[in-house]
Amino acid sequence: MTTFLTRRAALFAAATCAATLGLTAIAEAQTSIKIGYAISRTGPNTGGAAVTTIPNYELWVKEVNAAGGIKLGDKRVPIEVVQYDDRSNAEEAVRALERLINQDKVDFILPPWGTGLNLAVGPTLNREGYPHIAATAVTDRAPELAKRWPNSFWMLGTSGDAAKTLVDLLSKLRDEKKIGDTVAMVSIADGFGIDLSTAARPALTNAKFKLAYDKSYPIGTQDLAPIINEVKALNPDVFIAFSYPPDTLALTEQSRIAGLNPKVFYTGVGTAFPLYRQKFGKNTEGVMGIGGWSGDSPAIKDYLARHKASAANGAEPDRWASAVTYASLQMLQQAIERVGKIDRAAVIKDLQTGTFETVIGKVKLENNMPTRYWWVGQWQDGEFYGIAPAKNEGARAAIVPKPAWVAP
Amino acid sequence: MSARVAGFGFLALAAIALLALVPRLGNAYYLALAISLLQYTVLATAWGMFSGPTRYVSLATTAFFGVGAYTVAVLGEILPWPLVLLIAAALGAVVAAIVGLSTLRLSGVYFVIFTFGLTELIRQLVVWFEVNKSRVLGRYVFVDITQADIYWQLLGLAAAVFLLGWLIARSRLGFALRVIGEDETVAKHCGINTTFAKVALFTISATVMTLVGAIMAPRWTYIEPSIAFNSMISFQVLIMALLGGAHRLWGPVLGAVPLTLLFELLSARFPNTFTIILGCIFLLIVYMLPRGVAGLFEKRSTTPGGKTTQRVAA
Numbered sequence: 001m002t003t004f005l006t007r008r009a010a011l012f013a014a015a016t017c018a019a020t021l022g023l024t025a026i027a028e029a030q031t032s033i034k035i036g037y038a039i040s041r042t043g044p045n046t047g048g049a050a051v052t053t054i055p056n057y058e059l060w061v062k063e064v065n066a067a068g069g070i071k072l073g074d075k076r077v078p079i080e081v082v083q084y085d086d087r088s089n090a091e092e093a094v095r096a097l098e099r100l101i102n103q104d105k106v107d108f109i110l111p112p113w114g115t116g117l118n119l120a121v122g123p124t125l126n127r128e129g130y131p132h133i134a135a136t137a138v139t140d141r142a143p144e145l146a147k148r149w150p151n152s153f154w155m156l157g158t159s160g161d162a163a164k165t166l167v168d169l170l171s172k173l174r175d176e177k178k179i180g181d182t183v184a185m186v187s188i189a190d191g192f193g194i195d196l197s198t199a200a201r202p203a204l205t206n207a208k209f210k211l212a213y214d215k216s217y218p219i220g221t222q223d224l225a226p227i228i229n230e231v232k233a234l235n236p237d238v239f240i241a242f243s244y245p246p247d248t249l250a251l252t253e254q255s256r257i258a259g260l261n262p263k264v265f266y267t268g269v270g271t272a273f274p275l276y277r278q279k280f281g282k283n284t285e286g287v288m289g290i291g292g293w294s295g296d297s298p299a300i301k302d303y304l305a306r307h308k309a310s311a312a313n314g315a316e317p318d319r320w321a322s323a324v325t326y327a328s329l330q331m332l333q334q335a336i337e338r339v340g341k342i343d344r345a346a347v348i349k350d351l352q353t354g355t356f357e358t359v360i361g362k363v364k365l366e367n368n369m370p371t372r373y374w375w376v377g378q379w380q381d382g383e384f385y386g387i388a389p390a391k392n393e394g395a396r397a398a399i400v401p402k403p404a405w406v407a408p
Numbered sequence: 409m410s411a412r413v414a415g416f417g418f419l420a421l422a423a424i425a426l427l428a429l430v431p432r433l434g435n436a437y438y439l440a441l442a443i444s445l446l447q448y449t450v451l452a453t454a455w456g457m458f459s460g461p462t463r464y465v466s467l468a469t470t471a472f473f474g475v476g477a478y479t480v481a482v483l484g485e486i487l488p489w490p491l492v493l494l495i496a497a498a499l500g501a502v503v504a505a506i507v508g509l510s511t512l513r514l515s516g517v518y519f520v521i522f523t524f525g526l527t528e529l530i531r532q533l534v535v536w537f538e539v540n541k542s543r544v545l546g547r548y549v550f551v552d553i554t555q556a557d558i559y560w561q562l563l564g565l566a567a568a569v570f571l572l573g574w575l576i577a578r579s580r581l582g583f584a585l586r587v588i589g590e591d592e593t594v595a596k597h598c599g600i601n602t603t604f605a606k607v608a609l610f611t612i613s614a615t616v617m618t619l620v621g622a623i624m625a626p627r628w629t630y631i632e633p634s635i636a637f638n639s640m641i642s643f644q645v646l647i648m649a650l651l652g653g654a655h656r657l658w659g660p661v662l663g664a665v666p667l668t669l670l671f672e673l674l675s676a677r678f679p680n681t682f683t684i685i686l687g688c689i690f691l692l693i694v695y696m697l698p699r700g701v702a703g704l705f706e707k708r709s710t711t712p713g714g715k716t717t718q719r720v721a722a
């Protein structure tokens with residue numbers, strides 16, 4: 001041997017071999033889990049992302065890393081985050097994800113905020129085989145999408161279901177002689193308002209409600225006083241607004257000023273925001289809205305406290321998609337830990353079939369969608385409790401009629 | 409055809425053949441970046457085709473891009489793909505002709521403001537129709553088109569645009585437009601039908617923009633007015649064409665390529681300060697390169713008294 005190789009060369013060769021082996025060993029043992037996300041930090045989606053999504057991602061990463069990381073086999077590895085701004089733009093969101101997958105080579109991806117962006121990134125995540133747990137998308141095509149993209153999970157349900165649950169609740173209240181049958185409905189002329197009003201219109205008519213008022217207003221409408229005054233003149237039993245946060249606040253304020261106080265007062269996205277209580281205080285009592293949670297459950301109470309402690313200036317989560325977002329992160333973690341290694345196909349399989357312990361209770365998906373949702377919530381004593389569907393665990397009884405507005 | 413033109417044509421063909429191989433690299437990220445580069449190259453070149461010679465600054469890029477995207481959203485699942493593209497192109501051309509006939513009498517800042525308003529007008533019309541008639545807002549596009557298909561279509565369109573631009577520049581129409589750009593009154597006195605010339609080129613340029621929108625639409629699966637009519641596109645295309653130099657056919661490419669790469673680099677490295685850095689870069693471009701990158705090349709290649717390139721930029 002030494003005739004062919006000098007001693008130094010042999011040593012060098014041996015060292016190289018050892019180093020190579022060592023490197024392979026390091027590469028095989030995962031030292032961290034890379035998790036990437038692109039989220040709207042600028043543009044029109046910023047508000048929603050800042051309330052519902054970003055604080056939960058940050059809370060979850062902080063908690064998991066404080067506990068040593070995600071358990072892979074018999075050891076824990078910390079989470080390493082790579083994140084971008086999608087600028088509320090579909091093209092930007094798709095490209096950011098392609099960058100995360102191909103350049104940053106992340107192990108898992110957390111979804112963007114909102115229905116539009118979740119749909120935009122759906123095909124990419126499907127093609128690359130990453131689990132896609134959409135926690136902030138409400139779409140009627142969810143069951144069809146779940147079939148088309150078996151890696152996608154639609155945690156917030158369909159708008160058809162939302163409208164149906166609301167109408168069922170109203171029918172029950174009418175049967176109990178708590179309300180009459182005149183309904184006034186307004187909706188914002190944007191995805192959410194159109195979907196829900198389109199689903200609610202036939203549901204109300206089928207349930208023999210009298211739809212006395214049915215109008216939509218353009219996004220960005222500043223003066224909603226004319227609508228409220230017209231509705232007040234009709235003196236309806238039920239007021240429904242499928243609205244977005246800015247107009248949810250404006251409609252409520254205007255109703256208080258005009259003294260529109262129907263037996264059921266329901267507003268859309270934003271009713272479940274902590275901001276709503278900050279603004280209206282005692283006047284929130286009895287207001288219904290989309291979303292809700294089991295405010296009495298110890299898991300939710302604990303989550304609320306942790307969220308407040310972690311978020312910048314003690315911000316509270318909203319009472320609808322926040323807890324669902326956090327639950328979806330817990331599900332991802334439990335699925336990874338059960339699989340025990342970075343095997344995305346196996347993680348997707350586990351998400352499809354497994355049962356998960358989360359802050360919103362036990363979750364078991366069917367056809368990639370949860371079986372229980374909170375569709376109607378109501379402010380009762382400063383907390384936004386889920387009231388429908390009534391069969392959900394922790395559902396409270398509705399306070400009807402709504403108490404009168406008080407002077408602020 | 410001179411030997412120089414033949415040689416140039418051969419080089420262009422070789423470049424296209426080489427570029428057509430990009431999807432074979434098998435890296436989805438590079439493909440996405442290449443799609444982005446091509447998209448802005450075509451948009452900026454189409455923008456420069458009209459706005460370069462006539463010096464009408466148009467902010468209507470988004471309007472046509474959105475019309476194309478929405479055509480796909482409505483018809484994509486119903487009709488075969490080539491037919492959808494054809495209808496999109498026809499729609500874009502009709503809208504452009506109507507808009508052109510009614511507005512190209514405006515000039516200067518009035519035209520700029522009108523074209524900006526046009527995007528909003530079309531967007532609101534679409535919203536109104538969807539809200540009151542079809543009662544859906546946000547459509548789904550499930551068509552069987554891969555990223556590589558999108559890339560190849562854009563590459564084909566880019567080749568067509570350059571060929572078209574080259575032909576127009578050598579035609580009577582191109583000459584007429586240059587005269588209009590120098591002085592519209594003089595052009596009229598020379599007997600040039602200025603309205604026809606302007607509307608014709610505006611329509612051609614808009615048709616190309618509409619096609620880009622249609623080709624890009626399958627990338628997003630979900631289309632709603634705020635996605636299709638995103639006015640950022642108008643501004644990005646404008647700044648790209650100005651950086652490159654809109655008075656040359658190949659000028660806008662010199663702006664589109666570096667700026668697309670820069671946007672990409674900035675959003676990857678500085679996701680949180682992207683907008684601030686972008687603003688500073690725009691200021692720099694306007695102050696340092698008033699005639700664009702193409703202007704830099706020209707300064708070197710002309711003699712001090714060369715009048716051909718001493719025109720004042722719009």
